[in-house]
Amino acid sequence: MMLPKDRLDRRTFLKLGLVAGTLRPAFASGADAKVAIVPCKSYGAAVEPALAKAFDLLGGIGRLVKGKTVTIKVNLTISRRFITLQGRPPGETYITHGDTVMALCAVLFREGARRVRIVESFPDSKPFEEVxxxxxxxxxxxxxxxxxxxxxxxxxxxxxxxxxxxVGSGGNLFSSFDLNHSYTDTDVFISLAKLKNHKTTGVTLSLKNLFGITPNALYGDQAPGEQATAGRGRLHFGNRWARINFPGQKETSFTLDAGARIPGIIADLSEVRPVHLGIIDGITSISGGEGPWVGSLKLTNPGLLVAGLNPVATDAVATAVMGYDPLSPRGTKPFAECENHLLLAEKAGVGPADLSKIDLRGMTINQAKTPYA
Structure with a gap:
């Protein structure tokens, strides 16, 4: 059975800030590459004032969110079970912490947001509140x-x-994506991520978090089907035995090289759903991988938050905080086995990965640096 699609009409495009079927950010741009690093040593009551300080350093977010619908993409990863790692709960290691979300929502409403929507494509059919x-x-x-x-x-x-x-530039692997209404029926989009490594992509920050906007029903291993709850292994890695034609996939894009495939998709998604505000939780986290299914993980305690008005710039600063060069090519840590998705997004015009082109505020990178691996 064919799944319904909404080929957005011109009036809707204009209302949502779309041009010729392409979402464009109403606020963030490469020219507005402000990024702030602020200390935050613990969860709980410390998070809200730390976020407020970061936003003040960016020039305030009132003009961005006042009277608006704000959508927050969190990172809950792919596992149906949330696992304690080395004595720490999942929010302190590999998923978005509830305290960070609570603090962010409090600041958004104080700054005049009309509505806040919290979203994630999570592979489970149980009510999202229970998840x-x-x-x-x-x-x-x-x-x-x-x-x-x-x-x-x-x-x-x-x-x-x-x-x-x-995809405005035409895309690397995809020319378009089919998305849940939450990603187009919104005024402001925030990517709220953890400061983590990723086994395949080197780092997973505000850009990699966009992989989770793809619906499992269309891009998951059980697709197509509205009841699908499997992860997106085939989207990540392809299929050695059969070509899979996902919605919007380019005819010439087939590759089984995950180190090229996943970064290319991330860059494509960064054009499809522009990020107005990237926030990276580095209060506590993990290094060595993105979750408990990856071996050799280590607990980290950076004690900070990174926030920025451009996702490429924000991730570049966070990558430097982790002890890496954000301009590193494939074959160099953290992109030892993959293309650098920051550079791919920069090439597409999403924002700057070069630290010299970023307006850094608050802590310096040397003050914040917490080498990961």
């Missing part, structure tokens, strides 16, 4: 902060049709 409770989020108090909506974007969700959004 977040399993992740140790304080869901009841989160919902009391204001008009907060929670949506699992693994399929249509509460939407009736998928939105097809084109």
């Amino acid at each position: 977040l409770a399993d992740a140790a989020w304080d869901v009841p108090n989160l919902l009391k902060l204001g008009r907060v909506e929670l949506e699992n974007t693994r399929n249509l969700g509460i939407g009736k049709q998928y939105s097809t959004v084109k």
